[in-house]
Each structure stands twice: as C-alpha cells, then as structure tokens.
Amino acid sequence: MxxxxxxxxxxxxxxxxxxxxxxxxxxxxxxxxxxxxxxxxxxxxxxxxxxxxxxxxxxxxxxxxxxxxxxxxxxxxxxxxxxxxxxxxxxxxxxxxxxxxxxxxxxxxxxxxxxxxxxxxxxxxxxxxxxxxxxxxxxxxxxxxxxxxxxxxxxxxxxxxxxxxxxxxxxxxxxxxxxxxxxxxxxxxxxxxxxxxxxxxxxxxxxxxxxxxxxxxxxxxxxxxxxxxxxxxxxxxxxxxxxxxxxxxxxxxxxxxxxxxxxxxxxxxxxxxxxxxxxxxxxxxxxxxxxxxxxxxKYHGVQKFDVITGEQKKSAGGPPAYQNVFGETLAKLAESDKRICAITAAMPSGTGVDKFAQAHPERAFDVGIAEQHAVTFAAGLAAQGMRPFAAIYSTFLQRAFDQVVHDVAIQNLPVRFAIDRAGLVGADGCTHAGSFDITYLATLPNMVVMSPADEAELVHMTYTAAEYDAGPIAFRYPRGNGVGVPLPETPELLEIGKGRIVKQGGKIALLSLGTRLAEAMKAADALEAKGLSTTVADLRFAKPLDTELIEKLMRTHEVVVTIEEGAIGGLGAHVLTHASDTGLTDAGLKIRTKRLPDIFQDHDDPAKQYDEAGLNAPHIVDTVLKALRHNSTGVEEARA
Ligand SMILES: Cc1ncc(C[n+]2csc(CCOP(=O)(O)OP(=O)(O)O)c2C)c(N)n1
Incomplete structure (x- = not known):
C-alpha cells in the first residue's frame, strides 16, 4: 500500500x-x-x-x-x-x-x-x-x-x-x-x-x-x-x-x-x-x-543548472579569464625566478593563484580570509628580498587599506598587487564591485598603478611587476574573459609611467585606462564617421601619469576625455589635477571624465550596468559632442 x-x-x-x-x-x-x-x-x-x-x-x-x-x-x-x-x-x-x-x-x-x-x-x-x-x-x-x-x-x-x-x-x-x-x-x-x-x-x-x-x-x-x-x-x-x-x-x-x-x-x-x-x-x-x-x-557558486542532472550551463568558452592569464603567467615567470611568491586570501581559484600553486606549491600561500594579514605578510616577504604577489579582489583589498599604506607604501616595499574583479561585477552587485582601487591606490606616494587593456597587456604587466623592485606596484583587471587577442610568447617589460597611442587623430583625444579601451575605439570610429578626427591613447598607468603624452595631446586636441572603470577620484581626477596645475586648462581646453557614477550600482547584467554607468561607446560619443557644443563660458550652444 x-x-x-x-x-x-x-x-x-x-x-x-x-x-x-x-x-x-x-x-x-x-x-x-x-x-x-x-x-x-x-x-x-x-x-x-x-x-x-x-x-x-x-x-x-x-x-x-x-x-x-x-x-x-x-x-x-x-x-x-x-x-x-x-x-x-x-x-x-x-x-x-x-x-x-x-x-x-x-x-x-x-x-x-x-x-x-x-x-x-x-x-x-x-x-x-x-x-x-x-x-x-x-x-x-x-x-x-x-x-x-x-x-x-x-x-x-x-x-x-x-x-x-x-x-x-x-x-x-x-x-x-x-x-x-x-x-x-x-x-x-x-x-x-x-x-x-x-x-x-x-x-x-x-x-x-x-x-x-x-x-x-x-x-x-x-x-x-x-x-x-x-x-x-x-x-x-x-x-x-x-x-x-x-x-x-x-x-x-x-x-x-x-x-x-x-x-x-x-x-x-x-x-x-x-x-x-x-x-x-x-x-x-x-x-x-x-x-x-x-x-x-560543493557547488559554492554555480551557473544555471539542470536540477535532475546537476549539469551547469556551460559558459560560452572563448578567450581565457583574466584570473587564469595572470595565474599562468606568474607560474611561468616563477620557473626562472625563485623569488616570486603568490598569496591569496581564501580565493585560490578566483584569483588564479591555484594555477601558480600547482606549479610552485612551496611558494603559494592561501592565508584564509585574512586580507590584512595577506598584505603585511607580503610586505615582510618583500622586505626580505622576495618578490611577492598579493592577489586580492579589488573589493576585498579595501579591508587592508591601512596595511597597504602603513606596511607597504610608507616603507616603499615592492609588494605586487594583482587586483582582480576591478570595476563592475554584474550579479554580485555593489558589495563586490571593484570601484575604488584606482582612487585609494593612486593617491598614495610611491605606488605604481597599472591597468591592462586586454589579456596580452595583462601578461606584460605581470612581468613588469615582477621585475619592478623600486617600490609597490599594482595592476587591476576585470572579472570575466579577455577580449580574444593572442597571448604573447614573450612578455614585454613596460616602461613605468608610459602609455601608448593606439590610434592617431587630431581633434578629439580619448585617454583610456583598462579594458574600456574597446569601447573607446568604437567611440573613435563613430566620431570619425561624423568627421571628428580622434586619437585614442591607452595610458596603461594611472600612476605615475604619462604627463609627457598627456600634455602633448592636450596641446594638440580640442577635447580630451578620460575613460576608466573606477569611481571619481581616479584617473580623471589625476589628469584634471595635472592639467590644472600646469595651466593647460587655462586656454579653454575641454576635459571630460568618464568614470563610474557616484552611486552604489545594484546587481544586474554587466551590459546594463555599463549602460547605467555611461561607460559604453555611445556615452563617450555623447560626451564628446556635448563638449564640442559648449562655448568657452561653459554654456551649451544650440545644436547647429
Ligand atoms: C573579506 C572577504 N574575503 C573574501 C570573501 C570571498 N568569500 C565568500 S564566501 C567565502 C568562504 C566562506 O566560507 P565559510 O564562512 O566557511 O562559509 P561557507 O560558504 O562554507 O558556508 C569567501 C572566501 C568575502 N566574501 N569576504
């Protein structure tokens, strides 16, 4: 029965x-x-x-x-x-x-x-x-x-x-x-x-x-x-x-x-x-x-899945995730450099440190959920001649800010900060967004702050950080997959504080930091189509700024727009301060900043978050067009 x-x-x-x-x-x-x-x-x-x-x-x-x-x-x-x-x-x-x-x-x-x-x-x-x-x-x-x-x-x-x-x-x-x-x-x-x-x-x-x-x-x-x-x-x-x-x-x-x-x-x-x-x-x-x-x-975090089989929806595949590019690059570099160590605070797979740990278990350290300790531990390693990489999400590094200032920056110790999940993070929402790291790091004396435009640049920056012993150095990169560029066989040593021109134009200059470069390029195409000759620079460094490049572009262009996936107080603020302090703004140069809005953005589809933030190509184009319509007293002139 x-x-x-x-x-x-x-x-x-x-x-x-x-x-x-x-x-x-x-x-x-x-x-x-x-x-x-x-x-x-x-x-x-x-x-x-x-x-x-x-x-x-x-x-x-x-x-x-x-x-x-x-x-x-x-x-x-x-x-x-x-x-x-x-x-x-x-x-x-x-x-x-x-x-x-x-x-x-x-x-x-x-x-x-x-x-x-x-x-x-x-x-x-x-x-x-x-x-x-x-x-x-x-x-x-x-x-x-x-x-x-x-x-x-x-x-x-x-x-x-x-x-x-x-x-x-x-x-x-x-x-x-x-x-x-x-x-x-x-x-x-x-x-x-x-x-x-x-x-x-x-x-x-x-x-x-x-x-x-x-x-x-x-x-x-x-x-x-x-x-x-x-x-x-x-x-x-x-x-x-x-x-x-x-x-x-x-x-x-x-x-x-x-x-x-x-x-x-x-x-x-x-x-x-x-x-x-x-x-x-x-x-x-x-x-x-x-x-x-x-x-x-134990299925800590999952994609959508079939309840009967437990099979998760496969992600689309495609280019490698930034975290893995970092982890694999660092593992390779560490083969010939015994000073390289990697530290994670309970996020071995999220940061790619698992890749490093497979190859060099004795130099990989999972310290548990202990970001403050991770940073000061790295400072100790650096002070003793090692080349430590503290791989920590942007949002969790916030917790260790005093350690970054007091234990690392003031002592000018060469701790390498590999900062993942920089910028918007989609479904995890504002608690996990990496909005503030450019601001809180680039404000510190001694600190170098880089951001790669794509996964190949991340390889170069990982290598550059490994080789840089003069003080602390950070590089920040987003959640998700790269843009699909080929990864270099041999990494390039980047010159500290030097950006690169990706596209040369005349009237408009877009100064990009990080992976919004792709949107800056799209915006440049749209502007060219309107007859506005546009230069695109990938600044690579938020600190030290490539002041030579920036000044040159400011002298030769009518509108300069900075683009970054970070909160107010970051690249845009540094560029504006430099322009103002050197008198470059006195002659009526039009500078605009594209950055994250001054709100805590709720969880959403990443594309929608970028729209809300105004960080897609059409927003960049709008900003340029609006700037061109402003007269010298800041009043927007009627459309022609
Ligand atoms: C400060 C900080 N660092 C890292 C994380 C990422 N993180 C989320 S859950 C988790 C593990 C938590 O383990 P436990 O407290 O045992 O909870 P369980 O998931 O096992 O229930 C980690 C490391 C976080 N949320 N906060």
Whole structure:
C-alpha cells in the first residue's frame, strides 16, 4: 500500500510566524521542501548553492526557536541566506535572485526587516550582532543579536576582535559557528585543525551529563531539555577552550542537519540566563543534493543548472579569464625566478593563484580570509628580498587599506598587487564591485598603478611587476574573459609611467585606462564617421601619469576625455589635477571624465550596468559632442 503524500507545508509558511505554528515533528518535512525549493530556484538563476543547502535545517530551527525579526539574525557573508529569504516573505521573488531589479544574492537591509544587516564581505556578523545586542540592552528592548558565521569566515581577525569584546552582551548575544569544513576552497590554517579536533574528539556526552556539567554556567534550561531525551544530545561535547577563553559558553559540536538536536539545543540557548554563547554546529556544504555533495567545491557558486542532472550551463568558452592569464603567467615567470611568491586570501581559484600553486606549491600561500594579514605578510616577504604577489579582489583589498599604506607604501616595499574583479561585477552587485582601487591606490606616494587593456597587456604587466623592485606596484583587471587577442610568447617589460597611442587623430583625444579601451575605439570610429578626427591613447598607468603624452595631446586636441572603470577620484581626477596645475586648462581646453557614477550600482547584467554607468561607446560619443557644443563660458550652444 502506498503512503498518501503529505500535504505540502512550505506553501503555508510565508513568514517565520507561520513556521512557529507548526509542530516540531513537521519541521523535517518543511526543511525538505525548503531545500527542494532552493535547488529549483538556483537552478533557474545560478548563484550560491552549496552554502545555502548546508544551512536549511539551521534556517528552519533558528526562525522556529528565536523571535525574528525582533531577535536580530545576521548571516555572515549572506551567500547562504537563500533559504532564509524563502521563509521570510520573499519566496515569490526567489527566482529573481541576482538579476536586475531582483533579490540580492546577499542579505540587504532595504529588502526585508528580516535582514537587519547587509553582508557580503565576510566576518562582520559577530560585530554587527553585538551592536544589536548592546543597543537593545541600552534601550531596554528584548531582542537578541544572533550571528551565523562559517568556519571559513571565522579565520578572519575581525571575528576575534568581536568575540574579544563580546562579554558585555551577556545572554543577548548568540554566535552560531556553522562548521562545514569548507571555505570556498578547503579551509586552511590552525583554526580549521582546531575545529576538526573538536568535532572528532569523541568526548560525546549525553544531555544529562552535559546538563550537570553546565549546570553552574547555563542554569535551569538544560535540565528541562535533559528531561525530554538524551537522543538529540548525541554529538554534543564539552570543549571549545579557545572560545571559552574569549568569554563564551561553548555548546557543541552538534549535528546541524538533525532538527531533533538543533531545536531543543537552540531553545536552551535562547532561554539561558547567561552568555554570550557560541553554538558549534556541524553541517555539510551542498547537503541533500547529490551533484553538490560530490563536487569538489560543493557547488559554492554555480551557473544555471539542470536540477535532475546537476549539469551547469556551460559558459560560452572563448578567450581565457583574466584570473587564469595572470595565474599562468606568474607560474611561468616563477620557473626562472625563485623569488616570486603568490598569496591569496581564501580565493585560490578566483584569483588564479591555484594555477601558480600547482606549479610552485612551496611558494603559494592561501592565508584564509585574512586580507590584512595577506598584505603585511607580503610586505615582510618583500622586505626580505622576495618578490611577492598579493592577489586580492579589488573589493576585498579595501579591508587592508591601512596595511597597504602603513606596511607597504610608507616603507616603499615592492609588494605586487594583482587586483582582480576591478570595476563592475554584474550579479554580485555593489558589495563586490571593484570601484575604488584606482582612487585609494593612486593617491598614495610611491605606488605604481597599472591597468591592462586586454589579456596580452595583462601578461606584460605581470612581468613588469615582477621585475619592478623600486617600490609597490599594482595592476587591476576585470572579472570575466579577455577580449580574444593572442597571448604573447614573450612578455614585454613596460616602461613605468608610459602609455601608448593606439590610434592617431587630431581633434578629439580619448585617454583610456583598462579594458574600456574597446569601447573607446568604437567611440573613435563613430566620431570619425561624423568627421571628428580622434586619437585614442591607452595610458596603461594611472600612476605615475604619462604627463609627457598627456600634455602633448592636450596641446594638440580640442577635447580630451578620460575613460576608466573606477569611481571619481581616479584617473580623471589625476589628469584634471595635472592639467590644472600646469595651466593647460587655462586656454579653454575641454576635459571630460568618464568614470563610474557616484552611486552604489545594484546587481544586474554587466551590459546594463555599463549602460547605467555611461561607460559604453555611445556615452563617450555623447560626451564628446556635448563638449564640442559648449562655448568657452561653459554654456551649451544650440545644436547647429
Ligand atoms: C573579506 C572577504 N574575503 C573574501 C570573501 C570571498 N568569500 C565568500 S564566501 C567565502 C568562504 C566562506 O566560507 P565559510 O564562512 O566557511 O562559509 P561557507 O560558504 O562554507 O558556508 C569567501 C572566501 C568575502 N566574501 N569576504
């Protein structure tokens, strides 16, 4: 006899208040439906999959037990929050994830009151949750601050800064350590070893025993749970000395997929009179979806995929990704140069450092999510005569700005910064956009800042950086694939601070930095078609500026337009400052800057983002035409 299928539960759960009406024995079914819904949604949108699958039960249990949104739940990084979005009023929009106008791939305050804090850069959750907890304490509000932080994110210093400071929050602060023994890549360092020892220590205690041991620390509630059953406490052990030394009550490790364990343990934590409490939850990245469970990266981030087979939509192929051009070039250079080292902060494949590591494992360093340390570590290597490349995404290097200034630039140490994901990044949105690096680097004395126009130029710049020992040097390049130019057999040593003329014209000069060169060339063609002779220069360097070239072009052209994929304060600002300081603007020269707009651009299709930013060829043409129509007092003259 076949069983009658259970009535679906997820349809009745729009918000956590609906979830709390369910019986504990219904939560398993709900979790299964939630997992299936998430797989189906990400199959149609692409995005982060493995991390969300690993926290389905945790999501259900947290919202079931705690009083969200009054209790402030902060998901670290936020890439695992898709199940959370589905049961906090956003199920109807879940298939818009990461698309223009759709839901963000991370938590976002403007999206929902259940997202009390925007995340995307890792390891911020404990600090933020502590802020919520203390604010509530000061204001007499009842809510707690709850941080859910991964073992990867726990490798960053900021997490410890927060824990070190957390005691004052008492039982208002709860930290859930979501230990899936994975970062994007396998986790690195002493902490991951420590957590593994806690999990495998074998000191499993029954809940009665646990309650006795904890009685003095976590009063009454554990006794209550102990009366229910011992079962769910299997795997619950004493330990966590590190966290206890930092002032936390450590509970765990517990099985993060077993709702019979999770719910009562979290109830105890909720009702505990003392704190702060850290609950060590063991989960499996990709849980419940075979293709993800079997994948080496546990399907951390995926393209759209077929739910039945797990097969991801192939990307179009074509030219190599910039990150791989960098990684392979550096690996080749390191064959004959034993001083070259490569450092990544938990992004070996994203930065191409994996390619280097395959060839030179002893000189490749994954330091975990620790950008600040990565930079100062590189500074130490450089000070000792090595040639370190710190390969860090533009957006994550922001976190290490003081290290760049204080440890590298002031000491004029030759750290090479290979800065990936510079400029707009499409579906990941403004938290991941590399908008500011030209500004924050080119403002520093001693710093050299380059940007390749294509993948062949990236090869030259990698080589130039390797050979440059006079001080710090950075090169920034975008997400995605190159433009399809052939890669050079032998890299060229570029002259520092020298650009190149790509197209010689007369009236209009387009000064491009980076990969918008292709759009500058298209714009030049369009301008030529209108009878406007146009020069295009690829400046290669934002610092030092090729002042000789720039001055010459300014003296011989009527309109000069700078083009860069970076925020205000970058190339355009440097060119304008130079022109103004040298008096070149006095004679009525028309200078315009094309750059990213002064807004945080939302996630969208890259082409649309460039349109919004005004960085495509037609926008460049418009800018030139408008400049030509302006008279010397800045007033736009009527069209002829
Ligand atoms: C400051 C910073 N550096 C790097 C990243 C890129 N990144 C996103 S998720 C992730 C791994 C996080 O691992 P973990 O915290 O264990 O979460 P899991 O994905 O395993 O659930 C990394 C390195 C980031 N978001 N922020």
């Amino acid at each position: 076949s069983e009658t299928p259970a009535t679906p539960l997820l349809d009745s759960v729009e918000y956590p208040s609906d979830l709390r009406k369910l019986r504990p024995d219904q939560l398993r079914q709900l979790a299964d439906e939630l997992r299936a819904e998430m797989i189906s949604a990400v199959g149609s949108t692409g995005g982060h999959l493995g991390s969300g699958l690993g926290v389905v039960e945790l999501t259900v249990a947290l919202h079931y037990v705690f009083n969200t949104p009054e209790d402030r739940l902060v998901w670290d990084v936020g890439h695992q929050a898709y199940p959370h979005k589905i049961i906090t009023g956003r199920r109807s929009r879940i298939r818009t994830l990461r698309q223009g106008g759709g839901l963000s791939g991370f938590t976002k305050r403007s999206e929902s009151e259940y997202d009390p804090f925007g995340t995307a850069h890792s390891s911020t959750s404990i600090s933020a949750a502590l802020g919520f907890a203390i604010a509530n304490k000061l204001n007499g509000n009842p809510g707690k601050g709850i941080a859910v932080i991964g073992d990867g994110a726990m490798s960053a210093g900021m997490a410890y800064e927060a824990m070190n400071n957390a005691e004052a929050a008492g039982n208002r602060l709860v930290v859930i350590l979501n230990d899936n023994d994975m970062s994007i890549a396998p986790p690195v360092g002493g902490l991951s070893g420590y957590l593994a020892r806690l999990v495998s220590s074998g000191q499993f205690l029954g809940l009665r025993e646990l309650a006795r041991k904890f009685a003095r620390k976590l009063p009454a509630p554990l006794h209550k749970a102990a009366r229910k059953t011992d079962e769910y406490a299997r795997g619950m052990a004493m330990g966590g000395t590190l966290f206890e030394e930092l002032g936390f009550y450590y509970v765990g490790p517990i099985d993060g997929h077993d709702l019979h364990q999770l719910v009562p343990v979290l109830e105890n934590v909720r009702d505990a009179a003392e704190g702060p409490i850290l609950v060590h939850v063991v989960t499996q990245k990709g849980k419940g979806y075979a293709p993800a469970e079997q994948a080496a990266d």
